[in-house]
Amino acid sequence: MKNSKFIIGGLFILAAVVYLIASSTQASAEYFMTIEEVREQESEIVGKSLRISGAVLGDTIDYDPDTLTITFTVAHVTGDNDEIEANGGLALVLYNAVREEGTPRLDVVYNGPMPDLLQNEAQAIMTGYIDADGLFYADELLLKCPTKYEEAVPDQSEG
Amino acid sequence: MLPSLGYGILVITLLVLIYSVAVAIYGEVKKSAAMVESARRAMLLALPLITVASAILIYLLINDRYDVEYVWSVTNRSMPMYLKITAWWGGQPGSLLFWSWLLSSFTSAVTLRKWDRDRELLPWVLVVTGITLAFFISLNVFFENPFKLVPAGVSIPLDGRGLNPLLRHPGMIIHPPAQYLGFVAFTIPFAFAIAALITGRTDDRWIRITRRWTLWAWLFLSLGLVLGMRWAYDVLGWGGYWGWDPVEIAALMPWLTGTAFLHSVMIQEKRGMLKHWNMILIILTFDLVIFGTFLTRSGVLSSVHAFAQSEIGPLFFVFIVFIFVASFALLIHRWVDLKSETEMKSMLSREALFLLNNLLFLSILVVSFWGVMFPLISELFTGSKVTVGPPFYERATGPLWGALMLLMGVAPLSAWGHSTIKTLGRSIWKPAVAALIAPIWALIAGITNWVALIGFTLIALVITVSIREFWRGAQARSKRSGESFFSELWKLIKRNRRRYGGYIIHISMVLMGIGIIGIELFQSDTQQHLGIGDQVELAGYTVQYDRLDQFRHEDGRFITRGEMSLSKDGKDLGTLAPRYDLYPDGQPMTIPAVRSTLVDDVYIILVNWEGITAESTPFKVYHNPLVKWVWIGGYVFIAGIIIAAWRDEEEEKI
Known part of the structure; x- marks a missing residue:
């Protein structure tokens, strides 16, 4: 009897935490998709919250000075870390994705300040949604240039 | 020659540690005090050995020895001396060595203490710290050798690659050591817990x-978090300081369990309760420390902190699982012996509320852990990779922070042992009424956001309750002794460092809360293209674009610098100069200009892009209300914890 109020209290906290986690997950889950998957299921995922990673094509970066709208194209890279390693590391995978013509691509629209790291062969990690026009509207744009953080030994850095 | 010597010393260190651990166990089993003493002395060798190895590495760093891969990868000739020295922890192998050096310092300090009353704990403390230290040294020896030379046949590079410019910031120089100190120092309480x-x-x-x-571990862990936030705010140029990045969460998680631990040990000291719980918390904290180190170093997560993909990931994983399984097996083995000496009776008693505080911290931990692990879990069960962003954490942890x-x-205000709504109500109604001033004031100021109003009420409640405790204590003493209020206040704090230091820490936390509410709920921003002479308005401020300078700095950076004059209601508030530096290696860096007051920050970024001209320069202006209180809270926090952790004069030497 004496313990029951503590047990009830504990269960109440547990229920509250489960509710908080479940409802917040529901409200803010983002689907992580590769560009290849996006291209395959384009019509079904319109409007859904997505998180996409791709290699930035430097030539396509365009910037509208009046609205601060940035548009660029990203090329498909695999989302699988092991596969990236097997293919020679992130830097090389990004480099190849940009160079090869056949990789699926996606046009991105982003409204915001120009990030320092938005450059050719950067890895763009974006959240946003695909609209009916087939463009990806990114709300958030994270960029990673693997070569800037740790590089291969000197003799391998070229190529 | 020197690099080989450095590596050789690391190998010897590893052997010494293995010897120390083995002999400590053997000596304990054989009940041989002499062998345990030998293990203790071997452990004392670790610090000088690692110090020499580190000194060699620093010597190589400051002498531009680019035949060493690590030196090449983190320094270059143009870096000033202090940056060459701090490059010690600028990359993976060096920072692992730095970690080992810190741990060996702490281990030596512990090993040198007087063990009279606690002889039986000594061998096991040696074993736990020795295994941990050996693990980190073996990472350096087998996988991440800081003394590795560039491959034979490759010409020695003439210059190094240099430190990432984003990391060339004073905050970035102190942030990693502070974070490491916090992480590493938790090894010691963990080792004693396991020994017990x-x-x-x-x-x-x-x-x-x-x-x-x-307490010191917790101080540095907290300091590391605040410094990291400050660096993000000053350097990363996105207008915020906390992005719920997985690595930020990795540092937050041991802080959560550590904070819960700090509170719940008081229950064990005072009431002999929650013994299992304290063990669970210290085990979790230490395991989360290693987990946090693993997350940053293994490349499993994409994040601004991520080091390159590394081979040490699986090894870390094994070590984490080993700590977890071994510690909990021991705990279950001792489960019955750790029975509480008293029972918890009242739900409003001090100990019950402490337990509730613990559960709330653990709930935030579970939310954070879920957020990090959810993508992996979801992929495992549904095949689709799902992730959650900052809105998830804000929404799920917000009510929990509020409850805290x-x-x-x-x-x-609650009493140990027994408290009722009535007794509690009697002592709380006055501060509660006083706290209502805050929301009323906020309403008059035009704030109608109900989350903010609740937040401000709670903040005011914590401040009034805490200050009242100081006032009541000092007042009572001064009445009794007849001495002045302030001298009694001083004595009061000195006699109960932990309690009153704790109240100061509470105040510091809610001061940070003011800033967090301000930026989370009331941040606004605007982006515009301005020509010289143009103006932009935001939150009552007027920003006028006055001039643009573009020049090359003597160290090779190309600097673009805008000058803006800030005014409000026609009153001139000075000049702000946001900058954009392009380093010779092509790495750009955006340096925001900030005018910071107690009320709000105006934070301007020069949003550079090709072809910036005086006629058309893109700017982004943020209005961040109250954010300065985050840093003020940080200073108060440090003061509070130093008071709490300072050695008591009458305390026995430990």
Whole structure:
């Protein structure tokens, strides 16, 4: 009897935490998709919250000075870390994705300040949604240039 | 020559550590004090050995020895001396060595203490710290050798690659060591906890011995978090300081369990309760420390902190699982011996509210852990990779932080053992009424956001309750002794460092809360293209674009610098100069210009892009209300914890 109020209290906290986690997950889950998957299921995922990673094509970066709208194209890279390693590391995978013509691509629209790291062969990690026009509207744009953080030994850095 | 010597010393260190651990166990089993003493002395060798290895590495760094891969990868000729030295922890192998050096310093300090009363704990403390240290040294020896030379046949590079410019910031120089100090120092309370479990000492001796260790560990862990936030705000140029990046969460998680631990050990000391719980918390904290290190170093997560993909990931994983399984097996083995000496009776008693505080911290931990692990879990079960972003964490942890604030207001007024709504109500109504001034004031100021109003009420409650505790204590003493209020206040704090330091820490936390509410709920921004002479308005401020300078700095950077004059209601508030530096290696860096007051920050970024001209320069202006209180809270916090952790004069030497 004496313990029951503590047990009830504990269960109440547990229920509250489960509710908080479940409802917040529901409200803010983002689907992580590769560009290849996006291209395959384009019509079904319109409007859904997505998180996409791709290699930035430097030539396509365009910037509208009046609205601060940035548009660029990203090329498909695999989302699988092991596969990236097997293919020679992130830097090389990004480099190849940009160079090869056949990789699926996606046009991105982003409204915001120009990030320092938005450059050719950067890895763009974006959240946003695909609209009916087939463009990806990114709300958030994270960029990673693997070569800037740790590089291969000197003799391998070229190529 | 020198690099080989450095590597050789690391190998010797590893052998010495293995010897120390093996002999400590053997000596304990054979009940041979001489062998345990030998193990203790071997452990004392670790610090000088690692110090020499580190000195060699620093010597190589400051002498531009680019035949060493690590030196090449983190320094270059143009870097000033202090940056060359701090490059010690600028990359993976060096920072692992730095970590080992810190741990060996702490281990030496512990090994040198007087062990009279606690002889039986000594061998096991040596074993736990020795294994941990050996693990980190073996990472350097087998996988991440800081003394590795560039491959034979490759010409020695003439210059190094240099440190990432984003990391060339004073905050970035102190942030990693602070974070590491916090992480590493938790090894000591963990080692004593495990020693207590193995030897079956179920009293609170291990807690008393490590009390101040834990506080200092917690100080540095917290300091590391605040410095990291400050660096993000000053350098990363996105207008915020906390992005719920997985690595930020990795540093937050041990902080959460550590904070819960700091509170719940008091229950064990005072009431002999929650013994299992304290063990669970210290085990979790230490395991989360290693987990956090693993997350940053293994490349499993994409993040601004991520080091390159590395081979040490699986090894870390094994070590984490080993700590977890071994510690919990021991705990279950001792489960019955750790029975509480008293029972918890009243739900509003101090100990029950402390327990509630613990559960709330653990709930935030679970939310954070879920957020990090959810993508992996979801992929495992549904095949689709799903992730959650900052809105998830804000939404799920917001009410929990709020509940913690309420507890900070209520718990200091509750009594040990037994408390009822009536007794609690009697002591809380006055501060509660006083706290209502805050929301009323906010309403008059035009704030109608109900989350903010609740937040401000709770903040005011915590501040009034805490200050009232100081006032009541000092007042009572001064009445009794007839001495002045302030001299009694001084004595009061000196006599009860932990309690009053704790209240100061509570105040510091809610001061940070003011800033967090301000930026989370009321941040606004605008982006515009301006020509010289143009103006932009935001939140009552007028920003006028006055001039643009573009020049090359002597160290090779190309600097673009805008000058803006800031005014409000026609009153001139000075000049702000946001900058954009392009480093010779092509790495750009955006340096925001900030005017910071207690009320709000105006934060301007020069949003550079090709072809910037005086006629058309893109700017982004943020209005961040109250954010300065985050940093003020940080200073108060440091003061509070130093008071709490300072050695008591009458305390026995430990």
